[in-house]
Amino acid sequence: MVVDSDPQTRASAVRPRAVLLVKIGDRQYGLPLEAVERVLPMAYLLSVPDNGDGLLGMLDFHGEVLPVIDPHPRLGLPRRTLTAEHRLVLLRATTSFLLWVDDVQEVVENGPDAVSMVPAQQANPLVPWVLRLHDSLVPVLAPSALELLR
């Protein structure tokens, strides 16, 4: 897997103005709202041979066959049983793909200092920002890094 850990690239990434809060496993994550196209209900997925850990399957969405990304392995979370209550978030980065999440919660508009860059010593292209939400910090995932999971 190739990921871009260049600090210059990270620094040039646009700070999200709003974040969609989702649950993956038992944890809360954010997705930049600018990259979120739609939220779909979980559906039956087409299996692909020799898929990597990050590629869950494929789905035909209105004639466009999209990869479905499983974020669990990369986030260090155990794989879960797929249920009809799970969601697929259609994200647009350099390509379009669907992200498997357990639940979609709400959209949070950023206050002036709500979203911060992750400190350089903790550099992680998958999580370039954190959202300060009440008393907790929520990792905000980078769609461009998520699409590389496959």
Next chain:
Amino acid sequence: MMAGIPMWDPGAETVLKQRAEQLARLPIAPDAGDEVEVLVCRLGTERYAVESRHLRAVQWVSGVTPVPNTPEFVVGIVSVRGELVTLLDLASMIGLGSYSGDVADTCPVLLLGLTLWRSGLVVDTVVGVERFKLNSLQPSLSGREFARGVGPDNTVLLDLEALLNSGRFNVTDD
């Protein structure tokens, strides 16, 4: 079980396959600008619409007589201007559960104008008449079998002909 994909929740496979089929369909686009007049009603908290060309009237009825030994979707019979009409529970027919109101009270009924169907559909509330552009309907993702698409304000446009001709709602005199 598909290789590489975690085990599905038992019992979820059927609904997941239905959703995949719905998601694969292209958005409904018959004729550009094709518009239909619909009657919008509420079933519980959800908005549904039926094409008004399938209806002959909307009537507020009372004095419904329940009929024993009939399927759950049959509310009863009522006399509308001297004509005996069988009342069907639209919510029950589309899998939303039973009519939430009390049929002993006055309830709104959509009187069908379809050939061979001199029945009425009981709904919770009648919202009003609207016009839907067919080419702007979104595919229904809720798994509703008889939905033509989703219009403004998340209103589900029902395919009334498909619903009634599905063979599930024929009531005989036996």
